Amino acid sequence: MDTTVAGAPRRPAAEAVIEVDAIIKSYSGVRAVNGISFAIPRGSVTGLLGGNGAGKTTTIAMIMGLVLPTSGAIRVLGHDMARERHRVLHRINFESPYVEMPMRLTVRQNLTVFGRLYGIADVRGRVAELAEALDLVEVLDRPSGKLSAGQKTRVSLAKALVNMPEVLLLDEPTASLDPDTADWIRTRLEDYRRERGATILLASHNMREVERLCDDVIMMRTGAIVDRGAPDDLIERYGRDTLEDVFLDVARGRSATPVE
Amino acid sequence: MLYSTSGHGEARYRSISVARTSAMVLRYWYLLRSSWPRLLELVYWPTVQMLMWGFLQLYLDEQTGFVAGAGGVLIGSVLLWDILFRGQLGFSISFLEEMWARNIGNLMMSPLRPGEFLAALMAMSVIRLAIGMVPVTLMAYALFSFNLWSLGLVLVAFFVNLILTSWSIGIAVSGLVLRHGLGAETLAWSIAFLLLPLTCVYYPVAVLPGWLQTVSWMLPPTYVFEGMRAVLIDGVFRADLMAWALGLNALYMALAVTIFVRLFNQSRRVGSLLSLGE
Known part of the structure; x- marks a missing residue:
């Protein structure tokens, strides 16, 4: 079932960096994702919104290739993520509060290990660049487990940007951060998108973040x-004042107000 | 800069990469270096085992004229058993460190390929074994005049066969933990102990009942421990036993890799890579 919404902007396939084609994911007969299709054009920031259990995390996990769809296909940068994800993993990256960096290793050690895993030519130089850009210079030699929530998020973001990814997948990038730190992170993401022309897919419950x-x-x-x-x-379309109101309408099963 | 044209952050695609394997070895080395209890533990248990069996052998030798006493069979057995057991444990603990640190998602999303990950775990099992066992073999020589190193190339044959078995167990157990989460962690600590009675570490295969002997000869370490007794008691190196062990090891390694790949793919199907708790 293709649930692409009529009237929503369709973009030419050639532009698409992420292509999701009729994917279904069932767990023990229960459909977590039910035949969705969408394409995400290069250089865009797309938000994936929905309440708990809407299928956002499963969709992102399938795009990353960590979970295989029951049926359907996903291509990222032209490669099928079920069969040849290894060809594209060095060009993408992700950040999620549900995955951590090894806590006993220092920030520098963690970033060095991931820099090497991503085949970065000058790991030392890249770690220095990221530390400066993300205000991590003073904590580089501290164990990652001894950082504050805001510092940990910045380290996770540094990991996610270590290979200057063309495609960045973010699952709740500012969850549990205070407004000031969350704003700081959003500014860095905007900077990165502008400088790199990166394509970003963002799952979030924070409507102001998505709007911005x-x-x-x-x-x-x-x-x-x-x-x-x-x-x-x-x-x-929903005749509302904020995206949060739209989210509540969608979560409670209300449709958009018909446009006259 | 988050995005830089300096070339510092340029990522390159490599199908198979020694650099990625060495990055993982570096990660485990950082971890070992950061924790002296982890380092101490590597030496502690092999030392306890060696002392207990060493003194038992001295006692048996003095009281009963134990036939194998002069050859140091018991100490030899415990040291070789530790290569098998600690080799597997070194492999599995390095893998479990990723589970405990909730780092598997980061690794699986990086360009690290499963084969490179397994290669790093194998390297770590040898490194951890070296840190733990080398001092203990020197203590065995100082305290009980048992020189494991005097076996020379024979020791290499024993070591290769035992470490291959330990890796096969480690690979299969890692697959089970990936698929079933930390609920399967107990296997990592306990499964090798099943080999203790079956591979006849401390006694000859002939002691077992006939049907169990058949089972025993299906396990590569049995050939190593029989081979060790042949060297220490009879002074004979049995190359045929080592060849059998190597053949069986090749079979078990292929089986373990197949199990791992299947369980890894199953994990991707059922989504367990996302929820690797208990």
């Missing part, structure tokens, strides 16, 4: 895409 960062939003509920559009378009 995303050009395009995919709304999910119970494993299906129920709407898609630019944040302003969605707000207008």
Whole structure:
């Protein structure tokens, strides 16, 4: 079932960096993701929104190739993620608060290990660049487990950017951060997107974050895409004041107000 | 800069990479270096074992004229058993460190390929073994005049066969932990002990009942421990036993890699790479 929403902006396939084609994921007969299709164009920031259990994390995990779809296909930068993800993994990266960096290793050691895993030519130089850009110079030689939540997020972001990825997948990048630190992280993400022309897919529950960062939003509920559009378009279509109100409408099964 | 044109952050694609394997070895080395209890533990248990069996052998030798006493069979047995057991443990603990650190997601999303990861775990099992066993073999020589190193090339044959078995067990157990989460962790600590009675570490295969002897000869370490007794008691090196062990090891290694690959793919199907808790 193709749940691409009628009226949502369709982009030419040639532009797409992430192509999701009719993917279904079932666990013991229960469908976590129910035949969704979408394409994400190069250089865009797309938000994946939905309540708990909407299928966002499973969708991102399938895009990363960590979970295999029951049916359907996913291509990232032209490569099938089920069969040849190794060809593209050095060009993408991800950040999630549900995955940690080894706590006993220092920040420098962790970034060095990941720099080498990604085949970075000058690991020492790259670690120095990231430390400066993400304000990590003073904690480089501290164990990662002894950092504050904000510092840990910055280290995770440094890991996610160590290979200057063309495609960045972010799952709740500012979860559990205070507003100031979260704002700082969002600014860095905006900088990176602008400098690199990177394509970013962001799953978040923070509507203000999505409004600020995303050009395009995919709304999910119970494993299906129920709407898609630019944040302003969605707000207008649902006749609401904020994206949070739109999110509540979608989560509670209300449709967009018909446009006259 | 987050994005730099200086070339510092340029990532390169390599199908198979020794650099990625060495990055993982470096990661485990950093971890070992950061924790003296981890280093101490590597030496502690082999020392306890060696002392206990060494003194038992002295006692048996004095009281009963134990036939194998002069050859140091018991100390030899315990040292070779430790190569098998600690080799597997070194492999499995390095793997479990990733589970405990919730770092598997980061690794699986990096260009690190499963074969390179396993190669790093093999390297770490040898490094951990060297840190733990070399001082203990020297203590065995100082305290009980048992020189394991005097076996020379024979020791190399024993070591290769035992470490191959330990890796096969480690690979299969890692697959099970990937698929079933930390609930399967106990296997990493206990599965090798099943080999202790079956591979006849401290007694000849002839002691076992007939049907169990058949089972015993299906296990590569049995050939090593029989081979060790042949060297220490009869003064004969049995190349045929080592060849059998090597053949069986090749079979078990292929089986272990197949199990790992299947369980890894199953983990991707059922989504267990995302929820690697208990």
